[in-house]
Ligand SMILES: NC(=O)C1=CN([C@@H]2O[C@H](COP(=O)(O)OP(=O)(O)OC[C@H]3O[C@@H](n4cnc5c(N)ncnc54)[C@H](OP(=O)(O)O)[C@@H]3O)[C@@H](O)[C@H]2O)[C@H](O)CC1
C-alpha cells in the first residue's frame with residue numbers, strides 16, 4: 197500500500213506548474229482531466245442519456261467543456277450551461293470552450309431536473325471566496341432536482357483545503373479528482389458532498405512538494421512502526437501502561453481505556469485508583485491490575501518506578517484544580533502520556549499554562565485527544581486566554597485547528613470526530629476515513645485513549661501510535677456496526693490486529 201498524500205490547492209497548482217514545466221502542456225492535462233470525467237460520467241450513465249454540464253469561469257469549467265465534447269461524441273444528448281460566454285474565457289479554458297464548439301446557455305437557464313446526469317464543472321481548486329447570486333441559485337436547483345451529479349475535481353462550493361461550504365455547495369453522488377485527493381474530500385462537510393471519490397491519473401505527480409504533509413490515514417503510515425512481538429520476549433518487554441481512575445461512581449471510563457490498552461498489546465496495564473474506588477474497580481477487573489494512589493504526590497512516588505512507561509488520564513477525573521495537579525504529576529514524570537477529556541478541560545482558559553507544562557523539555561511524547569468542544573474550551577476559555585490560543589481555536593479549518601494546537605502545545609493532537617485529524621507539532625497530519633457513526637457512543641473516546649497508551653507502552657512513536665489507534669478503533673467499530681457499545685471496541689481489536697499483522 198502506498199501513502200496517499202492530500203494536496204491543498206496551492207500544492208496542486210505547484211504540482212501542475214512543475215508538470216507543465218517538464219514538457220506537458222496545460223491543455224493536455226485538461227484534455228486528460230476532461231476525458232477522465234467523461235469516463236466516470238459514462239459509468240454512471242451507461243446508456244445514451246441527457247447530460248447537463250455546468251461550466252464555471254476557470255479551468256474546472258475547461259475540464260467540463262472537454263467532458264461535454266467527449267460525451268456528445270459518445271452519443272449522449274449534452275447541454276452545456278456556463279457562467280461566462282466562451283468568448284469571455286481565457287487560456288486553456290477558452291481553448292476547451294472552442295473544442296466544445298456548440299451552443300452554450302446561460303447558467304440561469306440550466307434545467308437540472310430535465311437531465312439524467314448533471315456534471316458539475318463550476319469550481320474546483322480555484323474557489324477563492326464564498327459563492328453568491330446566480331451560482332447559489334443554480335446549485336440550489338441542482339441539489340433540489342434529485343438527479344445524479346458527478347462533480348469534477350471538487351463539488352463546487354466546497355473548499356478543497358478545508359472541506360467547508362463556501363456559500364453553497366453541490367451535493368454529488370460521485371467526484372472524479374485528479375492526481376490525488378484533496379483534504380476537502382475527507383473533511384466534513386466536503387466528504388458528504390463529494391460522495392464516492394475516484395482519482396484519475398492525468399500525469400501530474402503529487403510527490404516532493406513543499407508545505408504541510410497531509411495524508412489519508414491508513415496502515416501504510418504506521419504499520420512499519422507497529423511493535424512486533426519478540427518470540428523470545430516476555431510481557432515486561434511490552435510495557436506497562438497506567439490508566440487513572442475517577443472516584444467512586446466515576447470508574448468505568450478508566451476500565452474501558454485500560455481494556456483498550458491491554459487489547460492493543462501492552463504487556464501489563466494497571467488502573468490507578470483511590471482507596472475509596474478500589475473495591476468497585478477490583479470487582480470489575482481481572483487481567484488488569486490496580487495501584488492505589490490517593491493524591492498526585494503518591495502518583496509521583498509510583499512513577500519513580502520507570503517500568504510504568506505509558507500513562508492515560510482524563511476521562512471521568514472531574515474538572516478543576518485536583519485534576520490539574522494529577523496532570524502536572526504525569527507530565528513531570530516524562531512518560532509517553534495521553535491526556536483526554538477532564539485532563540484538558542481542567543485547563544479551560546489556561547491554555548498558556550497548559551502549553552508551558554506540555555512544552556517543557558521531555559523525552560517522551562504527549563498525545564492530546566480532544567473533541568472539538570474540548571479543544572475550544574482549552575484554547576478559548578472561558579477566562580483569560582492569549583490571542584495566539586484564541587486564533588487557533590477560531591480557525592475555520594479542522595485541519596488547521598489540529599495542527600495549530602499541536603504546535604502550540606508541542607504535542608501530538610488527535611482532534612476527534614467523524615473525520616478525526618491526527619497532527620504532529622511539526623505540522624504533518626493524517627485525516628481518518630474508516631470510521632462509522634456507531635462510534636459516537638458513550639465511552640468510545642475513553643477506549644481510544646487507552647489504545648494510544650497501549651501502543652506507546654510498547655514503544656511505538658507518538659504520532660504513529662495515535663494514527664494507528666484512531667484507525668484500529670474506527671475499524672473495530674465499523675466492523676461491529678449497529679448496536680456498538682464502547683465495551684465492544686477493545687473486543688473487536690484482535691480481529692483487526694490479525695488482519696493487519698497477518
Ligand atoms: N491540477 C491539475 O493538475 C489540473 C487541474 N485542472 C482543473 O483546473 C481546476 C482549477 O482551475 P482554476 O482555474 O485554478 O480554478 P477554478 O476553475 O476552480 O476557478 C477559478 C475561477 O473561478 C473564479 N472564482 C473563484 N471563486 C469564485 C467565487 N466565489 N465566485 C465567482 N467566481 C469565483 C476565479 O475568478 P477570480 O475572480 O477569483 O479571479 C477564476 O476565474 C481544477 O480544479 C481542475 O478541475 C486542469 O484542467 C487539469 C490539470
Ligand SMILES: [K+]
Nearest residue numbers: 316319350352
Ligand atoms: K466542480
